[in-house]
Amino acid sequence: MKGYFIALEGIDGCGKSTQINHLSKWLPISGLMPKNAKLHITREPGGTLLGQSIRRLLLNSRQEESPEPLTELLLYAADRAQHINQFIKPLVNKGDWVISDRFSGSTTAYQGYGRGLDINLIQDLERIATGGLLPDITLFLNISIETSLKRREAKVNDRIESEGKEFLEKVLFGFSEISKENNWITIAAEAEPTKVNDVIEKKLFSLLKNN
Numbered sequence: 001m002k003g004y005f006i007a008l009e010g011i012d013g014c015g016k017s018t019q020i021n022h023l024s025k026w027l028p029i030s031g032l033m034p035k036n037a038k039l040h041i042t043r044e045p046g047g048t049l050l051g052q053s054i055r056r057l058l059l060n061s062r063q064e065e066s067p068e069p070l071t072e073l074l075l076y077a078a079d080r081a082q083h084i085n086q087f088i089k090p091l092v093n094k095g096d097w098v099i100s101d102r103f104s105g106s107t108t109a110y111q112g113y114g115r116g117l118d119i120n121l122i123q124d125l126e127r128i129a130t131g132g133l134l135p136d137i138t139l140f141l142n143i144s145i146e147t148s149l150k151r152r153e154a155k156v157n158d159r160i161e162s163e164g165k166e167f168l169e170k171v172l173f174g175f176s177e178i179s180k181e182n183n184w185i186t187i188a189a190e191a192e193p194t195k196v197n198d199v200i201e202k203k204l205f206s207l208l209k210n211n
């Protein structure tokens, strides 16, 4: 039996890591997963060994080696192709469950809406990079720009996070557009983490209980 693939998306500071941490403990005891299925947690960029090197190039490159927007897009696509083929696909094919911290939606939101690269080009590239394997569901953790900036006040920003408010506004608009697609679920994520946990658990129950 095929496994299940969940992606979490949202702007920086939306609480993905906290929610994924919770799901990693709750899902295996929720009764929703088949008995012999294992749960794997991964992320983009950087879900494979090669991907970790690509992540460094993308997020922590020196100013003088920082990628152009098209190069950035191709690096995210390369990271994804490796991640899908080496990690996600083999696991889902053998019946395991995978949760990924970011996936294709981030490329459309950040490189498409944020950087202004052609959405059709991105979609073509996504088909090539993923071979058509998409998440069964994507949870979009929706927070405001103000919350995003506030939650990251004390943190050191990576190259993408340093882009500023206007860029972030475009990315958030991108996510809200993409979230109208099938298999996307929007979660109001302004509340404290335990309340957001509850909402996600209820959603997953109503979606998966008859699986």
Ligand code: TYD
Pocket (backbone or CB within 6 Å): 012, 013, 043, 044, 045, 059, 076, 101, 102, 103, 104, 106, 107, 108, 110, 111, 158, 160, 161
């Ligand atoms: P993330 O790992 O969520 O950041 P952190 O671990 O610091 O919370 O994401 C790294 C950055 O990469 C984030 O700013 C969004 C960006 N990104 C893209 O621009 N396009 C993509 O396709 C992906 C997957 C991420």
